[in-house]
Amino acid sequence: MRHLLLVTLVVVLVTGCSGAVAQNADHSGGSGPFTFVTGRDTTGYLQPLIDRWNQTHPAEKATLLELPEAADEQRAQMVANLQxxxxRYDxxxxxxxxxxxxxxxxxxxPLERGTFPLDRFLPSVTDTAVYRGKLWAVPYxxxxxxxxxxxxxxxxxxxxPPTTWAELRKQARVLHDRYGIGGYAGQFLAYEGLTVNFAEAVQSAGGQILNRDGTQVTMDTAKATTGLDFLVNGLREGWIPRESLSYKEEESRLAFQEGRLAFARNWPHAYGPATTSPIGRKFGVTRLPGLDGPGSSSLGGINLAISAYSKRQKSALEFIRYFTGLENERRVLADGSFPPVWAELYDDPALIKRFPYLPVLKDSLLSARPRPASANYNQLSLVIASAVSNALTPPFDENSDDVVTSMKGQLNEIVRAR
Structure with missing residues (x-):
């Protein structure tokens, strides 16, 4: 079954490599109403920001098209449209x-770097929008x-608050036993979220999966096994509830804010809704724990790009400049609890008073690691999520070392096929 999956992925990879990188773009024409397509807004912050643009740009109104919450499903719909x-998408x-x-x-x-104040963005976030030396999107x-x-x-x-896995395990077990709630959960459904959770476990054990440009598998088997065992043992011992195997971001957010979890790994956007939830202000946030101390997150986020098939590229470009500007980025944090890309906002006393987790978030962002800038990242992620899901699923009869070894072999074959 695994061999069949690998063959299928490699075929998809090879047949998907025929696209040519666009070399030039003309943003001088193409004004008018346009669409902004992105993943589902679960907090309700996005439409009011778009309304502000629409009020001052009546001839260039933006229409929000929301795709599913899961990143995998978002990508599938975008790819189908672009292929x-x-x-329809601008x-x-x-x-x-x-x-x-x-x-x-x-x-x-491609976009002109000088059009955007990239030097005022957080270090490393701009790198996520660069490929082969060109800027292809703008961090949002x-x-x-x-x-x-x-x-x-x-x-x-x-x-x-725990800083190591051992402390998290001890506290999660105690709270589970004494209060009858789940100890800890992340995003453990077999999708991109599970890839992220596994990558964070590997990084927090001192390892990595691929090099920065995605051209080489650099996974240390022992460290990756240690990271996988942290998750497997939590499920086996019961302090990670088995229902978390169906969790994406939204399910884990709701489980925590409804009081069903003592600890939860999630993105910063979960902070705002939690403050008005049944647990109110009875929660805090800290960095992810690791094997011997604070761990390392995967660097996430959303970048805004312009479709090569858009007929409204001038309006699209102006919208991106506006939407990634300082004042709108302030609203992204204030109204949506999403981490902005402007570095100075993390040191704003008024924002820190309202969002006391900002210093912790800044430390987490600076210590986070970007995922590989690989054109075949989706295939790599599918292999990782599938292998890790099998290991986490009861009756836990797969040896973690064997899972990691097999996964490493499949990743090598995909990278070499590229």
């Missing part, structure tokens, strides 16, 4: 790991995983 060379909200693939296929157009939001915890329950038990 058909449809002009501005694309891309997961940061899609830049290389979409540029390599010729689906998005950044992202790093955080550990949400029930500070009221930790205080009752005399615990400090």
């Amino acid at each position: 058909a060379k449809s002009d 501005v694309l909200g891309l997961d940061v790991v899609w830049t290389a693939e979409f540029a390599d296929a010729g689906w998005i157009v 939001t950044s992202n790093a995983g955080l550990l949400y915890y029930r500070k009221d329950l930790l205080a009752k038990e005399g615990f400090n």
Whole structure:
């Protein structure tokens, strides 16, 4: 079965490499109403921001098209549209790991660096929008995983927020036993979220999966096995609830804010809704724990790009300039709890007063690692998510070392096929 999956992935990879990278783009024409397509807004912050643009640009109104919540499903719908060379999508909200693939296929157009104040953005976020030396998108939001915890329950038990896996395991088990709630959960359904959670576990054990440009598998088997065992043992021992195997971001957010979890790994956007949830202000956030100390998140976020088939490229470009500007980025944080890309906003006293987690988030972002800028990232992610899902599924009869060894072999074959 695994061999069949690998063969299928390699065929998809080889047949998908025929796209040519676009070399030039003309943004001088093409004004008028346009569409902005991105993943589903689960917080309700996005449409009001678009309405502000529409009020001052009545001849260039933006229409929001929301795709499913899961990144895999978003990508599938975007790819289908772009492969058909449809002009329905104008501005694309891309997961940061899609830049290389979409540029390599010729689906998005290059942008002029000087058009945007990139030097005022967080270090490293601009790199997620660059491929083969060209800027293909503009960072809109950044992202790093955080550990949400029930500070009221930790205080009752005399615990400090955990900084290591051993501390997390101990506290999660105690809180599970004494309060009848799940100990810890992340995003463990077999999709891109599971790839991210596994990558963070590997990084937090001192390893990595691929090099920065995605051309070489650099995974240390022992460290990757340690990271995988952290998750497997949590499920086997029961402090990670088995229902979390069906969790994406939204399911894990709801489980935590409804009081069904003591700890949860999630993105910063979960902070705002939690403050008005049944647990109110009884929670805190900290960096993800690791093997021997604070761990390392995967760098996430959304970049805005222009479809190569858009007939409204001038309006699309102006919208991106506006939407990634300083004042709109402030609203992205204030109204949506999404991490902005402007570095100075993380040091704003008024924002820190309202969002006390900003210093922790800044540290998490600076210590986060970007995912590989690989045109075949989707195939790599599918292999990882499938292998890790098998290991996490009861009755846990797969040896973690064997899973990692097999996964490494499949990743090598995909990278070499490229």
